[in-house]
Amino acid sequence: MIKDNLEKIKATISEDVALVAVSKTKPIADLQEAYDAGQRIFGENKIQEMADKFEALPKDIQWHMIGHLQRNKVKYMAHFVDLIHGVDSFKTLKEIDKQAKKHNRIIHCLLQAKIAKEDSKFGLSFDAIEEIITSEELATLQNISIVGFMGMATFTDNQKQLEAEFKSLKQFFDRQKEKTASTNCALNILSMGMSGDYPLAIKNGSNMIRVGSAIFGSRNYIA
Numbered sequence: 001m002i003k004d005n006l007e008k009i010k011a012t013i014s015e016d017v018a019l020v021a022v023s024k025t026k027p028i029a030d031l032q033e034a035y036d037a038g039q040r041i042f043g044e045n046k047i048q049e050m051a052d053k054f055e056a057l058p059k060d061i062q063w064h065m066i067g068h069l070q071r072n073k074v075k076y077m078a079h080f081v082d083l084i085h086g087v088d089s090f091k092t093l094k095e096i097d098k099q100a101k102k103h104n105r106i107i108h109c110l111l112q113a114k115i116a117k118e119d120s121k122f123g124l125s126f127d128a129i130e131e132i133i134t135s136e137e138l139a140t141l142q143n144i145s146i147v148g149f150m151g152m153a154t155f156t157d158n159q160k161q162l163e164a165e166f167k168s169l170k171q172f173f174d175r176q177k178e179k180t181a182s183t184n185c186a187l188n189i190l191s192m193g194m195s196g197d198y199p200l201a202i203k204n205g206s207n208m209i210r211v212g213s214a215i216f217g218s219r220n221y222i223a
Helices: 002-012 028-036 047-056 071-076 090-102 126-133 159-179 198-203
Strands: 018-022 041-044 062-065 083-087 107-113 144-151 185-192 208-211
Touching: 002 018, 002 028, 028 047, 041 047, 047 062, 047 071, 071 090, 083 090, 083 144, 090 107, 090 144, 107 126, 126 144, 126 159, 144 159, 159 185, 159 198, 198 208
Parallel strands: 018 041, 018 208, 041 062, 062 083, 083 107, 107 144, 144 185, 185 208
Antiparallel strands: none
């Protein structure tokens, strides 16, 4: 089932769109099945679960942290995480930089923009993002690299609202991409879209999608 699901999704997206298989709460056997089918990017929302899976699975996997990030837990993934999607404060960037330096690594990060109407969604305003990426202090962080933005749209069936949210982030991304020239900020990734809305997200400029249930099936519990 997992292999078939992956093949169906990959048949609908172009090669320049990265597929993150959201494997949170799923057993290692499911991830191994996806790996055997050619999947190499996996996304988790809990650091300890991701660290356990990192130890158990092949080492050419790219691990993405996609959940809300607690600064005091960055140290547990700093030695292996490939991309952190949900950075929503400069303090968090500083902690990631601090932990990455201990392992002589540069950790790639996405700044999370708040595009949804729901109060429960995390994220930075466009103004706050611009303030971070144009700040002189950012250049002092030598062990992180801001490579793009991430956005989570409102949980709704209203296609016009979803499209407006995706489009707003794409337009902001394009404006900042033209202006940004810091040594540790080169914007090339726009992470938008999940199982229910990724075709619309891609239509509106996403080049990285985070897909879970459409690959692995429904989860047994909410995490």
